[in-house]
């Protein structure tokens with residue numbers, strides 16, 4: 074891996090965002106709207122409080138964390154789509170750039186997006202609902218890192234599929250991640266799922282993060298087990314998916330798809 | 337004789353059951369400009385894409401600088417570049433930004449200096465800070481050429497580089513390629529549907545049809561073999577008589 078090539082890709086995207094108001098809005102708009110709606114729902118539910126500990130923390134915390142995963146995924150997939158839309162893949166991959174360097178650049182971009190979005194959502198939550206996400210404690214940091222990695226996994230998966238099957242499956246960029254939402258147990262504990270679905274959710278690293286988050290809120294302790302589970306699963310999936318992505322890349326070069334995507 | 341910088345042996349590309357490139361072999365020597373000629377769909381672009389590693393050959397071997405391509409992709413591509421009228425750079429970036437990104441991809445030093453130099457040589461000053469999407473198609477082609485020259489490649493693949501250029505800029509581009517070749521011994525593979533340009537530019541021509549090499553040699557040699565005085569006549573003769581190889585290799 075050569076950092077100058079990764080830096081070149083990063084600069085290419087920064088140039089893009091520097092000038093594109095819609096692209097910047099895209100990062101800020103959805104989390105903002107989401108948070109406002111869920112914030113008011115939460116305030117409404119608060120009126121019936123007593124039956125459950127702190128609605129605000131549960132829902133807003135969950136929402137902010139889900140957005141971390143979602144943005145991390147988008148960071149990868151949208152960066153790839155930008156290259157498809159501008160038919161730039163040929164320029165990139167006829168240069169010494171390697172697919173691994175490409176993925177590394179998109180991962181760094183996704184971190185940048187997550188940080189930007191989190192900044193917005195945290196501020197909004199603070200101003201509108203006096204909800205300070207940091208009250209959840211610094212113990213959340215390793216969980217956030219895990220959510221980013223899960224987002225990368227889904228991002229690499231969607232990117233590989235779009236690269237291989239073309240623009241017809243472009244909707245996956247926005248859609249596939251939501252297939253993971255119900256089994257990520259974002260807003261409810263894993264125990265509400267039917268048994269068969271619980272088994273599937275168990276294999277989802279994000280579910281362990283959200284379980285862990287709830288444990289932090291309710292018990293205040295640090296849920297080591299949840300963290301270990303999500304780390305283990307994430308490492309496994311990320312390694313497998315990066316391997317799979319390289320396979321897809323090779324298939325695309327065999328079929329001559331790399332020079333055709335975007336047409 | 338100068339040594340072969342690009343060596344292609346029995347190169348074949350099948351897309352499913354369709355054979356786009358059918359067992360071609362050729363060499364390009366250092367400092368040589370080789371013209372790849374042939375009707376639409378002959379396999380010229382596919383050949384260039386294989387030489388750039390964006391399409392994997394079905395069989396056959398590619399060596400550049402004596403190195404097998406698959407094992408030395410990074411080393412080779414660092415010293416190779418390409419330009420094609422049909423491959424544009426990101427439209428939402430300015431000309432200069434696109435050149436800066438390219439400089440990063442090829443790990444170049446003295447970036448500003450190089451960009452100033454190439455922008456002057458290709459007379460791109462007046463649209464240097466324009467958005468790429470605002471350029472005319474000829475200006476875009478010049479940007480694509482600038483990107484290719486920027487890294488001072490040892491090997492350059494040009495796929496119909498002058499297709500959208502006005503006669504003045506086309507002539508200047510040809511002169512520039514010739515000049516760079518003379519001063520740096522750059523090796524060039526060139527495709528064009530402009531026969532006069534082909535004759536003017538190429539030290540040697542390979543005529544491709546249906547993925548096969550059906551003629552090879554200097555423009556004069558090929559014309560003589562066909563008993564024609566004009567390369568255009570040769571082209572029409574080959575293109576209209578599908579199975580008429582001049583000589584088997």
Ligand SMILES: Nc1ncnc2c1ncn2[C@@H]1O[C@H](COP(=O)(O)OP(=O)(O)OP(=O)(O)O)[C@@H](O)[C@H]1O
Nearest residue numbers: 328329330351356375376377378379380381382383
């Ligand atoms: N990815 C692909 N999948 C299937 N067939 C392909 C693919 N790429 C090229 N082909 C086919 O291979 C053949 C050679 O195409 P190529 O683009 O190399 O021709 P060319 O010589 O560059 O023609 P032109 O002068 O029109 O540019 C064509 O018949 C084309 O349809």
Ligand SMILES: [Mg+2]
Nearest residue numbers: 380381382495
């Ligand atoms: Mg072509």
